[in-house]
Amino acid sequence: MPPDELTAARQDLTADCGRCVGLCCVVPAFAASADFAIDKPAGTPCVNLLPDSRCGVHGQLRERGFPGCVVFDCLGAGQRVTQDVFGGADWRDDPATASAMSAVFPVMRQLTELLWHLREARTLVAPGPLRDEVEQRLAAVEALAAGRADELAALDAGAHRREVGDLLGRVSEAVRRDVPGRARDRRGADLVGAALRGAALRGASLRGAYLIGADLRGADLRRADLLGADLRAADLRGADLTGALFLTQPQLTAAVGDPSTSLPAALERPGHWAPAPGARRR
Template sequence: MSEKHENREPLPDRSRLGLQADCENCFGLCCVALPFAASIDFAIDKAAGVPCKNLESDFRCGVHNSLRKLGFRGCTVYDCFGAGQKTSQVTFGGRDWRQSPESAKQMFEVFPIMQQLHELLWYLTEALTLQPARPIHGELRLALEKTEGITRLDPDSLMEMDLSAHRADVNSLLLRTSEFVRAEALRRQESRPGRRKSYGRGADLIGANLRGADLRGANLRGAYLIAADLRGADLRGADLIGADFRDADISGADLSESIFLTQARLHAAKGDNGTKLPPSLTRPPHWTFCEA
């Protein structure tokens, strides 16, 4: 049965295909450029700029199908939003760091910058599908075009740009988008007065019992939802940008009209085939699938 997404429009001409990781056209940058420490998410320590021991000569992960089993859960919840192939094929023209070791250090420094830019592109692209935010679609398109232009700069220019200032400018637009969407969600809700709770940015909801909670239109930006029980919760119209879903149980929850949710956050959570998702996202393979 198809789901209705009344507050969303079809994706704009710039679809999200270029904002999805294409590992075949990347030089394993996330496996080299980024550091990680031995923890519940990673089985070993690795310094930035050092290739992971599981990275093969063709830039593929040798244990990709067993990452969670072998203690590399952190790899399964990371998303470069297509920054890997952009850095590899566009910024550095298809020259990999093994063949051109003189460019390796700069490539590894540019990649995290590109990842942040591509994440902004993901959110801006989504914002342009949200009908309640139509009053600022013009501003959102300009921000999208500017961000895309920045991603095509040469390596030196990318490293010299003021990324923090650009992120702040885009975030102000995303916040206005959120306000439009959440206001519409609150107008549409039919809950009894007094049943809903209000949460601010970065709310500490670690391990919280939110089973069946009415969270329509909630501001959960940057909320700590680690191991929270969100089974059957209604999160339509909720802003989930930056929310930490590690081990949160969203089985049966309705996130179909939530905004600024990413695939990586779904991979960090627990869910099932009863979890309703936005149209651009898919159920992770490790979720529980029960027969009807």
């Protein structure tokens, strides 16, 4: 499947805030930190949330101390919960609806992430037993995501994550097996702040690696497996992520990059990344 077809196949995994009731601004708890300017208990609306479910500081999130909101992406969970599960209801309607939505939203967010990865996995393997397994798992997760509120609230999403994670690991291994000059795997490695400028990481598994603040300028990350890698503030300027596996838009948005960063074809360049040297900021 060409990259533009993968983008189209993920269309329903794109947040549509106009069809949501601000669930990401209500359901999670925030702890005052570099990501959020305030403490907020779970299940209570953020002080910046407007009555029409828009954010009152949307255009100034970083300046106002909410960069964590820029990075967050529900991958379409918000509109699924609001429209498909609750038929357009609002958590403001009554406490029971608010409580039920709070229970369902985190589960749906996990399912939409699994769908994101499984739809990519389907494009990576040739027809055969492994591809069949991906297709079956994808159909199963789609069915779970279409469940009723009580079914979703009772779902053990963690168990499904583990099973899908195992399958994605086998897909990853099959894809990376023949990568020329494949670098050694650093799965789950603590690489916080690591000096990896120009590092040869082609085809490596960096699954679940902690790359917070790592210097990855000019690194070769082609066909690297980045499932769940923590890329917050990692410097990807000039890095080559062509064909990188299982990377999500929120991971990318949390990193630092510029126009010289080469991206997997189905991902978008974050709008806040630095412009090319000499380019004028608008």
